[in-house]
Amino acid sequence: MSFDYTEIIDFLPDATFVIDSRGVVVAWNRAIEKMTGVSAAEVVGKGDFIYAVPFYGKQRPILIDLVENRNPQFRKNYAVKVIDKKTLHAEAFVASAYGGNGAYLSGLAAPLYDNEGNYMGAVESIRDISDQKQVEETLRQRTNMLEETITALKVLLRESAAAKEELEKKVLANVKELILPFLNELESTLTEKSQKVYLETIKTNLSEITSSFSKKLSSQYHGLTPREIQIADFLRQGKSNKEMAYLLKISVSAVDFHRRNLRKKLDIKGKKINLRSFLLSHIG
Numbered sequence: 001m002s003f004d005y006t007e008i009i010d011f012l013p014d015a016t017f018v019i020d021s022r023g024v025v026v027a028w029n030r031a032i033e034k035m036t037g038v039s040a041a042e043v044v045g046k047g048d049f050i051y052a053v054p055f056y057g058k059q060r061p062i063l064i065d066l067v068e069n070r071n072p073q074f075r076k077n078y079a080v081k082v083i084d085k086k087t088l089h090a091e092a093f094v095a096s097a098y099g100g101n102g103a104y105l106s107g108l109a110a111p112l113y114d115n116e117g118n119y120m121g122a123v124e125s126i127r128d129i130s131d132q133k134q135v136e137e138t139l140r141q142r143t144n145m146l147e148e149t150i151t152a153l154k155v156l157l158r159e160s161a162a163a164k165e166e167l168e169k170k171v172l173a174n175v176k177e178l179i180l181p182f183l184n185e186l187e188s189t190l191t192e193k194s195q196k197v198y199l200e201t202i203k204t205n206l207s208e209i210t211s212s213f214s215k216k217l218s219s220q221y222h223g224l225t226p227r228e229i230q231i232a233d234f235l236r237q238g239k240s241n242k243e244m245a246y247l248l249k250i251s252v253s254a255v256d257f258h259r260r261n262l263r264k265k266l267d268i269k270g271k272k273i274n275l276r277s278f279l280l281s282h283i284g
Helices: 006-010 030-036 050-056 063-069 130-159 161-187 193-209 212-220 226-237 241-248 252-265 275-282
Strands: 015-020 025-028 081-083 087-094 103-113 119-128
Touching: 006 015, 006 025, 015 030, 025 050, 030 119, 063 087, 063 103, 063 119, 103 130, 130 193, 161 193, 226 241, 226 252, 226 275, 241 252, 252 275
Parallel strands: none
Antiparallel strands: 015 025, 015 119, 081 087, 087 103, 103 119
């Protein structure tokens, strides 16, 4: 069996290899050579799960062997996700990667067919996601630290009403100095769903901590709805209509509607007064 696309596979940026219907390696690209330290000459033309040795130290079925529901008994014990019915996805930490330095790897495996729909083999692409995992771990640690801070804050506020104002100031200062810069750096780099979940958790906790503006606004202008107070808080932070719509899961036109209501209730409708500037100068 021959594959006419082996040269293309050789130049793919992700570590990639191909097996035929008998499980014999027919392609082993440069990226996977770098990842495993095993050259194509050592594995191409060989079968019997030889491609598993660089990752697991022994010959055994791996993700590529599970496509088309092959090795069903092994698949029961393998944590895989099925994508578009045929493509499989799995993640794992592989200690032997990069000469024993180890790496978190994400694999995608899919079957290959001929023009008549007959199974010809399979391809697996492996990507190093160590940096992503590090970001997730950092976010998780920061989230835990923030949650602990919130818990401690609540306890202290219950114990000492007199210390409430000073404590809030300290916490707000810590948020601005230690957390917001970190979020700003990460915001443009997040791509994975799990990362976004951690970031949303942090944002939710920050919203709870920084609620002093909302309390002050609602106390001065009793007619504002909770949504209008949220919009006012975001405006004070300098967020755009598009950003507010995304965070509140509403349309941009809905944001415009609430902004118009704010101007009316704050008695600046029809006046040449910037809404954000007004909020900053009158509310703080």
